[in-house]
Amino acid sequence: MxxxxxxxxxxxxxxxxxxxxxxxxxxxxxxxxxxxxxxxxxxxxxxxxxxxxxxxxxxxxxxxxxxxxxxxxxxxxxxxxxxxxxxxxxxxxxxxxxxxxxxxxxxxxxxxxxxxSRVRSILDAAVARFNQFQHLKQELDETKRKLDSRRLIDKAKHLLMTQKSLTEQQAFSSLRKMAMDSGQKMEDVARTLISLFNTLD
Amino acid sequence: MSTTDKAPLEIGFMPLTDSAPLVVAKELGFFAQCGIQVNLRRQNSWATLRDKLHAGVLDAAQMLAPMPLASRLGLGGTQRQFITPFVLSFNGNGITLSERLYQQVTSLNAMSCRAPAMPLPAESLRAVIRQRQKAGQSKLRFATVFPFSCHFYQLCDWLRSGQIVPGQDVDIQVIPPTSMVAALHEGSVDGYCVGGPWNAKAVRVGLGVTVVTSCDIWPDMPEKVLGMLQSWQTHNPDSCQALLQALDMACRWLALVPNRFEAARILCDEAYLHADLDVVAPALLGSCLVQESVAPRYIPAYNRFASSGETPDNCPNPGYAEWFLSHMQSSGQLQQNIAGQNIAAEVYRADLYQGVFADKLNA
CATH class of the missing domain: 3.40.50.2300 (Response regulator)
Incomplete structure (x- = not known):
C-alpha cells in the first residue's frame, strides 16, 4: 500500500x-x-x-x-x-x-x-522551493506593475497641471473621465497622454 | 604572487573553432612562459560552464560575449558578478539553410541555385514564408545556440533586415551546436546560426548551404570573451594578468595565416574539437564554404582573434557591451530600466586590459 x-x-x-x-x-x-x-x-x-x-x-x-x-x-x-x-x-x-x-x-x-531515499526529499525540496520562488516572482511583478502604473498617472497628471494649468484635483478628474469615457485603464490613458505631449514638444 | 595564485588554473572552453586562443596558448606553451599552469576543461553546455564558473569549479572560461552581461543582469537565472578583461575572438558565425529550404528560396525567387549571389538577402525567404502560410504549413524553424548569444541577435538582425519578424514569421529555438547538423538532417530545423565548425560541417555532408556570415551582418564585433567572477579577479590579480599576457601571445600568433593551419591541426585533436581538418581549417584560413561543389567565399575576417584596424587589440571596450545590451532590449530579453547604471563598463573591464597592456596601447 x-x-x-x-x-x-x-x-x-x-x-x-x-x-x-x-x-x-x-x-x-x-x-x-x-x-x-x-x-x-x-x-x-x-x-x-x-x-x-x-x-x-x-x-x-x-x-x-x-x-x-x-x-x-x-x-x-x-x-x-x-x-x-x-x-x-x-x-x-x-x-x-x-x-x-x-x-x-x-x-x-x-x-x-x-x-x-535522499532523492525523493531533494525532489520535494526542489518543487517546494520552485513554487515559493514563482509565487514571490509573481508578487514582485504585480508590485512592480502597480508602481509603474502609479508613476505613469503621476507623470500625466503633472503634464496636465503644467501644460493646461489645471489643479491637481482637476488633472486627476480629467484623467479619470477620459478613462471612463474611452473604457480604458487610467494607466493606458496616462501613457497615451504622455506620448502625445512628447510628440507636441 | 598572492597565496591563492599558485595552484593550476582550471579554464573552461567549448569545442568550437574559436576556442583557438586558449588551445594555442596551452599547446604552444604560452601559459607556461607567463608562469602559470593551466588545465583546459572541455564543457558541453554554456549553462553548465556558467554555473561552474559561479561555483568556482572553473577559474575562468571562454564565454559567449553577451553572457557575462546577461548574468550580471540576472537574465535567465541568478544574478552573478561576472566580468571580462579580454576579448578572445571576433566574428566566426554563419547562417546555414537546409538544402531543401535553399532550393525553395532559389526557385521561388527565380535565382540560379548554382551561382548564388552571397550573402543571401533575408528578404528572399519571404516568398517561402508566404507560400507556407497559404498552404497552412507550420512556420520555418531556425535554431541558435543560446538565448544570450551573438548568434541569436545576428539571426534576428538578419531576418529583420528582410522584414521578417522573429517569433512571428519564423520560430527560433535553442539547440546545442553539436546537434545542429543532426537537426538539419532530421528536418526538425530549416536553418541555423552557429559558429565553426558546424557551418562547414553541414556543407561538407551536403545538408546545408551557408548563405551569410556574421561579418556580413555585424562587422567585427566580439564573439567570445574570457569570463570570470569579479571576486576571482580581485583575489588572483597576478594569475589574471599572466592569463591575459599568454592569451595576447596566442592571439598575435593566430594573426598570421600560415599559423592558422597549424592551429587547425591542433584543434582537431581528440582533446579539443575531435573533428576533421576538412571542417575546421577553412574558416580559420578565411574560407567560407557555401555549398557542396560550389567555390567557397573568401572572407578574410571570418575568424578574427583581435580587433580590426591598424593596431589590433583584445580590449573589452564598454561600447561593445552597449551594443549587446541594446540587442537584449530590442529582443525583449531585457525589460528592466538600466539607465543610470554603468553595467557596460562594470562587466567589460577595459581598465583591466589597459592595466596589463598599457605599453602596447600607447605605442
Missing amino acids: PSSDACLEKPLDILLIDDDLDRAAAFRSALDKSRYQVSHLVSSRTALLKEVDRLKPDIIVIDIESPDRDILESLSTLSNFNPKPVVMFCDQEDTGLINQSVQSGVSAYVVGDVSS
Whole structure:
C-alpha cells in the first residue's frame, strides 16, 4: 500500500534526460511508489522541446554534463513554455561547490548516488522551493506593475497641471473621465497622454 | 604572487573553432612562459560552464560575449558578478539553410541555385514564408545556440533586415551546436546560426548551404570573451594578468595565416574539437564554404582573434557591451530600466586590459 503522503500529494510527472541507462533505472526505482512518475528520454538534442511540449512534465531531471542543458535554459526566455523546476545529476567531486550555486530556486542538484531515499526529499525540496520562488516572482511583478502604473498617472497628471494649468484635483478628474469615457485603464490613458505631449514638444 | 595564485588554473572552453586562443596558448606553451599552469576543461553546455564558473569549479572560461552581461543582469537565472578583461575572438558565425529550404528560396525567387549571389538577402525567404502560410504549413524553424548569444541577435538582425519578424514569421529555438547538423538532417530545423565548425560541417555532408556570415551582418564585433567572477579577479590579480599576457601571445600568433593551419591541426585533436581538418581549417584560413561543389567565399575576417584596424587589440571596450545590451532590449530579453547604471563598463573591464597592456596601447 502506498504511504499516506503519496496519497495526499498530487502526482508529479518527471522528464528524465540521461544517457546513462543504469543510472536512469536506479533513479526510477528510487522513486517507485512515490508521487513521482518518471518518463525517460536519452538525450535527444533535437527533439527535446517537442517532448517537453508533449509530456508537459512538472519537473525535469538532467545530467549536468548534457549538452541539452542549453535547450532547457531557453525554455523561459525564447519560448512560451511555462518555467519548470530543473534538477541536475552531478558528480561527487563537485559537491560542495555546485551546491553553493543553487540560489535561484529554480534548480537543485542530486549529487552522487541516485538510488538512495535522499532523492525523493531533494525532489520535494526542489518543487517546494520552485513554487515559493514563482509565487514571490509573481508578487514582485504585480508590485512592480502597480508602481509603474502609479508613476505613469503621476507623470500625466503633472503634464496636465503644467501644460493646461489645471489643479491637481482637476488633472486627476480629467484623467479619470477620459478613462471612463474611452473604457480604458487610467494607466493606458496616462501613457497615451504622455506620448502625445512628447510628440507636441 | 598572492597565496591563492599558485595552484593550476582550471579554464573552461567549448569545442568550437574559436576556442583557438586558449588551445594555442596551452599547446604552444604560452601559459607556461607567463608562469602559470593551466588545465583546459572541455564543457558541453554554456549553462553548465556558467554555473561552474559561479561555483568556482572553473577559474575562468571562454564565454559567449553577451553572457557575462546577461548574468550580471540576472537574465535567465541568478544574478552573478561576472566580468571580462579580454576579448578572445571576433566574428566566426554563419547562417546555414537546409538544402531543401535553399532550393525553395532559389526557385521561388527565380535565382540560379548554382551561382548564388552571397550573402543571401533575408528578404528572399519571404516568398517561402508566404507560400507556407497559404498552404497552412507550420512556420520555418531556425535554431541558435543560446538565448544570450551573438548568434541569436545576428539571426534576428538578419531576418529583420528582410522584414521578417522573429517569433512571428519564423520560430527560433535553442539547440546545442553539436546537434545542429543532426537537426538539419532530421528536418526538425530549416536553418541555423552557429559558429565553426558546424557551418562547414553541414556543407561538407551536403545538408546545408551557408548563405551569410556574421561579418556580413555585424562587422567585427566580439564573439567570445574570457569570463570570470569579479571576486576571482580581485583575489588572483597576478594569475589574471599572466592569463591575459599568454592569451595576447596566442592571439598575435593566430594573426598570421600560415599559423592558422597549424592551429587547425591542433584543434582537431581528440582533446579539443575531435573533428576533421576538412571542417575546421577553412574558416580559420578565411574560407567560407557555401555549398557542396560550389567555390567557397573568401572572407578574410571570418575568424578574427583581435580587433580590426591598424593596431589590433583584445580590449573589452564598454561600447561593445552597449551594443549587446541594446540587442537584449530590442529582443525583449531585457525589460528592466538600466539607465543610470554603468553595467557596460562594470562587466567589460577595459581598465583591466589597459592595466596589463598599457605599453602596447600607447605605442
